[in-house]
Amino acid sequence: MNLTDHKKKFYDQLSEIHVLHGVDALLGWDQQVYMPPKASDGRAAQIEYISLLAHRRFTEPEFMQCVDALAESLDQPSDDDRVNVREVKRALDRQRKLPDEFVAEKARASAVGYDTWVKARPSSDFEAVKPILTQIVDLARREADLIGYVEHPYDALLDAYEPYSKLSVVKPLLTGLAEKLRTMIPGIAGKYEHIDDPKGVYEESKQYAMGREIAADLGYDFQGGRLDKTAHPFMTTIGKNDVRITTRYYEDNFLPALYGVIHETGHALYELGLPADHLGTPCGEAVSMGVHESQSRLWENLIGRRRSFMVYLHRVFSKHFPDAAATMDEDRLWMHANKVKPDLIRVEADEVTYTQHIVVRMLLEEALVAGSLQVDELPGAWDDLYQKYLGLRSPTLKNGVMQDVHWFSGAIGYFPSYALGNLYNSMMMETAQNTIPDLDAQIAAGDFSQILGWLRTNVHEHGMRFTGPELIKRISGRDLESETFAQYVAEKFR
Amino acid sequence: MNLTDHKKKFYDQLSEIHVLHGVDALLGWDQQVYMPPKASDGRAAQIEYISLLAHRRFTEPEFMQCVDALAESLDQPSDDDRVNVREVKRALDRQRKLPDEFVAEKARASAVGYDTWVKARPSSDFEAVKPILTQIVDLARREADLIGYVEHPYDALLDAYEPYSKLSVVKPLLTGLAEKLRTMIPGIAGKYEHIDDPKGVYEESKQYAMGREIAADLGYDFQGGRLDKTAHPFMTTIGKNDVRITTRYYEDNFLPALYGVIHETGHALYELGLPADHLGTPCGEAVSMGVHESQSRLWENLIGRRRSFMVYLHRVFSKHFPDAAATMDEDRLWMHANKVKPDLIRVEADEVTYTQHIVVRMLLEEALVAGSLQVDELPGAWDDLYQKYLGLRSPTLKNGVMQDVHWFSGAIGYFPSYALGNLYNSMMMETAQNTIPDLDAQIAAGDFSQILGWLRTNVHEHGMRFTGPELIKRISGRDLESETFAQYVAEKFR
Secondary structure: OOHHHHHHHHHHHHHHHHHHHHHHHHHHHHHHHOOOHHHHHHHHHHHHHHHHHHHHHHOOHHHHHHHHHHHHHOOOOOHHHHHHHHHHHHHHHHHHOOOHHHHHHHHHHHHHHHHHHHHHHHHOOHHHHHHHHHHHHHHHHHHHHHHOOOOOHHHHHHOOOOOOOOHHHHHHHHHHHHHHHHHHHHHHHHOOOOOOOOOOOOOHHHHHHHHHHHHHHHOOOOOOEEEEEOOOOOEEEEEOOEEEEEEOOEOOEOHHHHHHHHHHHHHHHHHHHOOHHHOOOHHHOOOOHHHHHHHHHHHHHHHOOOHHHHHHHHHHHHHHOHHHHHOOOHHHHHHHHOOOOOOOOHHHOOOOOHHHHHHHHHHHHHHHHHOOOOHHHHHHHHHHHHHHHHOOOOOOOOOOOOOOOOHHHOOOOOHHHHHHHHHHHHHHHHHHHHHOOOHHHHHHOOOOHHHHHHHHHHOHHHOOOOOHHHHHHHHHOOOOOOHHHHHHHHHHOO | OOHHHHHHHHHHHHHHHHHHHHHHHHHHHHHHHOOOHHHHHHHHHHHHHHHHHHHHHHOOHHHHHHHHHHHHHOOOOOHHHHHHHHHHHHHHHHHHOOOHHHHHHHHHHHHHHHHHHHHHHHHOOHHHHHHHHHHHHHHHHHHHHHHOOOOOHHHHHHOOOOOOOOHHHHHHHHHHHHHHHHHHHHHHHHOOOOOOOOOOOOOHHHHHHHHHHHHHHHOOOOOOEEEEEOOOOOEEEEEOOEEEEEEOOEOOEOHHHHHHHHHHHHHHHHHHHOOHHHOOOHHHOOOOHHHHHHHHHHHHHHHOOOHHHHHHHHHHHHHHOHHHHHOOOHHHHHHHHOOOOOOOOHHHOOOOOHHHHHHHHHHHHHHHHHOOOOHHHHHHHHHHHHHHHHOOOOOOOOOOOOOOOOHHHOOOOOHHHHHHHHHHHHHHHHHHHHHOOOHHHHHHOOOOHHHHHHHHHHOHHHOOOOOHHHHHHHHHOOOOOOHHHHHHHHHHOO
16 A cells, blocks of 8 residues: 555544444443433443444554554654654554453453442442452553553553653642642631531522533533433533533532533533544544543633632522522622532542542552552551541541542543643633633623633644643643642632 | 354344444434434434444345355254244345445435425425436336336335235235225214314423323333434334333324324334344344334224223323313313324324325335336326325325325335234234233223233234234234224224
8 A cells, every 4th residue: 555545544444433432422421311221231232342343443453554654654744644643553552562362351350340349339348349459450550561661650551541641740740739739728628617508409400401501601512512411420522513411410509510510511612622624533632631621620610610700600590590699699609619628529529629639549559550559558548648638537438449430440540630630721721811811801791702712722723733741831831830720729719 | 164153153243233223223313312403414424334334244245145054054943043044034135136336326315315305395396306206216116126026016115114015915905995994084084073182281291291101001111211302203222121212292282292102102012022032133023014013003093092091091191181181081082082084194194094195105106116107297196196085185295295204215115014004903903802801991990911911922022933914814813904904993983
């Protein structure tokens, strides 16, 4: 094949894999949103078949040869071709280092781990998950060895979620920030001790209507999306102009569903803002999990929990819940939305304490992967780190070391991305605010078009053309750092 | 390969194709139920990809060889193997007679035909659809020639929906019945002239709740199914224990949604009653479109419009619409549900006049395929046949020859199945009633378990082990005939 043939095959096959990923996403979405309960076995078989098909198309020898040939010969390629070949080769290089038996063993262990965790968690039965977690950690170490690394085995795992990142960069950023936050948290949390949750009865259908209105105002196009209800909120991309979000509702408190919607809307706006002409190729894909999380958290926290947002929010809230709004002014709403309190559960943590939860997990993952910590020492090490970073010890393992699904389902190395999102978005927002001087007036008026436009131009439209570190340098002129986020917290909660 | 290998490949490949069909069904279901409007292009690509994949797997040379080898060597096979090989070979024989270019041309023409029809129908613009319909009819004739036939080219088309059936059998059955009905309809319809539709305001959410309750009472397991809202009601099978139905709502009349639900529940009960161990093979598939329609219409009409059903229905209706129920007793409910009136629209026709709509279409299809009728003569021929069988002429083409999507989307030969359903189910019901003497008491009490059990044992559980004609002979001891249905109508509306 000549270069033109290779290029054609490259893009044809990527577009086929893109179709399969969309189908897979629909199978997964339906499974969590509308699938009848008894259908789960059949659905698992459908998902397995389609995922395997996508995997096989991606790792087909002819396709790999074609990617390798393009990587070698693309000396004077278009920028987009260069990016696409670079990123596909990067993903492929990871995959081809893992033998089929290893992939199968990991898939099995992850499935068993998940099932075991679901059953063992309610009774905090760590003994029950210990054997499978030991196997999963062992698999993670073997995966790191198979993939290879220069500095630390953890880098090989981290790279799956944060391309071009390393523990030696991420760890000082996050632990440094956590140290600063440790000293700040008691002072901030103290101010909120007298604030209760917003009591009331908030009908689900009204919460849905409010969430939908706010998502639309933020710029989420419901002609290319949906908002549904699930046990765990998520965003998923099913195809071009088909990016869906979900949330969950508590009828005694409207905040979790609302901020769930805003968070997932942030993810969806990123996906819908990726260049449509490049869908299915890296130029039309998100940079990393950390940059994705920067978008969800930017909308959720930096915009959605801003004082000026409360002017807008109070107006919308009054429309859907006039009685409750009459008892809650903008300041009160701000306090409810910005309550800072060290607590045990990561997914419920506020934006200030959130980093601490991540640092605990990252340090434990590092030690597990390095082999300096054994699985049976994990609960104790967990408690010690929670004591250190949040001043708390969990009375139960289910709300301690067993609270998150990640490790038990085979995902080790994912957690740092969540916290990196805060670093990225605080630096983005600093630049954006300088570009849009009257941003707060716009937000108060419910006009989010300029900030969304800024994100589209500076983040979304690039797809993977820049790596995360390159992107933030382009935006801010600086390397990724945690000082901006620390400053933001200090100023916001002064 | 030896016989064991062939058998293994045969069943493995069928199960793969079954997975793909389920995925395809989910893509189609979502498209009609929840997909965001702007996603339609991407969805079309996903559906095309998955359908093509299923088609390729089915018509793969190795698979065809394997089916042929099994067909020749299965002299002493198990009954199930024999049925599965026979039916797969039958479907395959149809497909391999059609060259790829023909299949592609037909797919294109069907897509263009559908789009053209959607645009042209509102303004009754028959000129706009004439060229594409002419092409579709020409394709149908070519398809008949390619597939081959002994008696009439129409047989080759009919066979796709009614295996083992022929025009020389179906036509006298249906036209004979239509002649009888022609003489009966004026007398029956006359009795209903003073009956209006049930006026009122019937909230959609309450109609949904009532429909769901009734479907569940009939035996539809919502742990393996769902009821959603669409523009056109349908039933679809997505996988094992995943058979979904939809309906549409009119807030001024509860009957269309209700009988839509009961009709689709009938289809769903058949699918859920097919032997689960044989899913994906003919032994786990429905016999024909006609037998499928026999099930939907049995529940909709022979049970759902029965006098004893009104006892049950009035009770459920009173629960969901107490005010309306207070003004409508069981007899009144029966009259509303059993209004007979010659009208122009097939999908809104009552059980008595329905056959007439089908006969008109069947006769026109026969003449088009035989070449004795040209497309530009179609509107006139349509009107003449409506005049003959229903005493009506449509003032507009959109409610005349352009009312149904079938022809314009390439489906010629499908219509007879709808009416055959009535013939099958009246004969089934006659036998079932003899087996369950207190059926009406059970129905009045809302207990449908015995009639469902009878259908499971006598129809559902056989899959395709018997052909339609064999099945009805096994049940009734007689060949398929229309006298039983005519008798049923005569007695019911005496």
